[in-house]
Amino acid sequence: MQDLFQGIIPPDKAAEALGFFQKGMAILTPYLTPRTPEQRQDMLKMGPATVDFIAKAHGYATANEKFRPVILDMEEFDADAASLATLAPLHRLLGGIDLDVDSTMMTSGSDSYAAALMVYNNVKMLAKAGFPGAQAAYDDMRASLPNGGKGGAPKKPKPQG
Template sequence: MANQFNQDVTAAKLQKVQAALDVIKTELGPLLISLTPDERKSMLRMGDKTVAFVQKTTDYATTNPGFVPAFVSLDELKQDAAGLAALAPILRQLEQLSLDTDSTLMVAGSEAYTNALTIYNYIKFQANNHQQGAQAAFDDLKSRFAAQGQRKAKPSAAK
């Protein structure tokens, strides 16, 4: 497999990205709400069809105020619908950025681990052949794999 990740991630680039993220957090922070896992489970979920339903309902309620029950605030509905419309595209961009960042980490990590394993196996080979310094390096690195191969045996099922 060809090396896909071959960029230097410079401190200057990271500082610029962090500064941009800080601006995003500062600007969005006051608008955002943190929910607990239980709160998230208990809320109604919205898909694309539901977003369209909310927008159409808001439009009907705006043009026909008689459709709105007295206990429902049309102003709050409009504010919620506007917030939904404004924040959804930002979320999509952040999700794509997150997915691409995660994929890049996966590629870089996979390539680094593959190369490290190749070097480790070569050090192991050199240690087995009494190459000077190889045994100490092998002894240090092999602890990564110490627990592997020591899996518990499955209990046999009674017949």
């Protein structure tokens, strides 16, 4: 067994954290602008460097009106830049939390999947030997395998080098 994940996340701590995130979502929801994947695809892409670029451009446009194009709606730029500056630290924090939660889910999921496959293969062997109840358990588990029980076991991860 691989045992990549050790310990347990106390359910009360997970519930407490979930409550905090739900409260934060309720606070922010009136100010958020959800977009569909198609809508997001048509937007300009940005990253951390873009946030810094926007802050600099906004600073120059604010300090010197000659730097502003005539068609620029400065009030809208002010509002957008302020929202971006407000959201950037939150985005960084949540992105880090998302990555860490995802990594922990992958790790604990990989360990528990490996253990479940061991149980499955043992039950499969017992079913072939005619052990009472094993066939029903095998059929039930086989039906819920991610690949539907076809094509063998999932690929093992490549060793970290």
